[in-house]
Amino acid sequence: MLWIVIYCVKFCFLAQFKFHKPPYAYVSIYLTRYYWVSIGICTAGLLFTLIQPIVLCSNSTKCRYFQPSSTMGWEISVTVIDIITDLLVIMIPILLIHMANFTRSHTIINASFKSLSIFSISIALTRLVLQYNVKDHRIKYVSMTFWLAVEAAVALVMASISSYRTVVLDRLADWRLRRGMKVMQHNEHKFRNGSRRRDGDLAGTSEDLQQPSLSDIPMISLAHHASSSPIT
Secondary structure (H helix, E strand, O other): OHHHHHHHHHHHHHHOOOOOOOOHHHOOHHHHHHHHHHHHHHHHHHHHHHHHHHHHEOOOOOEHHHOOOOOHHHHHHHHHHHHHHHHHHHHHHHHHHHHOOOOHHHHHHHHHHHOOHHHHHHHHHHHHHHOEEOOOOEEOHHHHHHHHHHHHHHHHHHHHHHHHHHHHHHHHHHHHHHHHHHHHHHHHHHHHHHHHHHHHHHHHHHHHHOOOOHHHOHHHHHHHHHHHOOOO
16 A cells, blocks of 8 residues: 555656646657656556565465565565656656746746655665665565655655645745835836936026026116116
8 A cells, every 4th residue: 555655646746747738748749758658667667566565475375575585676676666766757847847948936946846756765765775684684574664654654745745836936926026016116216206306406497597687686776777867
């Protein structure tokens, strides 16, 4: 059941990219082929993983799990296939992001959410190292089962977290919109203040041009009339 959970998470990540219809089908013919090859390899890996216990322990009289070092190659092969299929799944979103013309922030967010299988790979590598008993040259099934359960749980958590990618992108778009509106309002405020200052300068210039002449001053006008009137 643990292996079924792990491979279901892989197929959930693959199902996000619908290369059987536009727009993904028109991105790249090579990427489309890679996608279908990855699905085929993941399917073969799942079948091999499910068949492996039946082959190793077909009945109670011929169960290799109780024989020393007879299952080591099988268990290592299953873990290696698990790691390879995770790498195949991760490469699809990375190639898509590389082809897309995203901004840096969108690239980081998409790559982070689409590459969460890296945690499953790290746990699988840990299981690969810790499941082998060097002293007895056989598989430690208690340790292997524990790390397999941890990988299945982490895979489910990562699949759930990946659904929040659109929420983060929407929040980022809203933040950029609000920031753009603030910049526009700030620029509009500066433009209005600049227009008012220019209008004030023009008004002051017009007032300077309309200064009264000497004849308009009352004292000068009175003196002018007194000098022009006849002396009696």
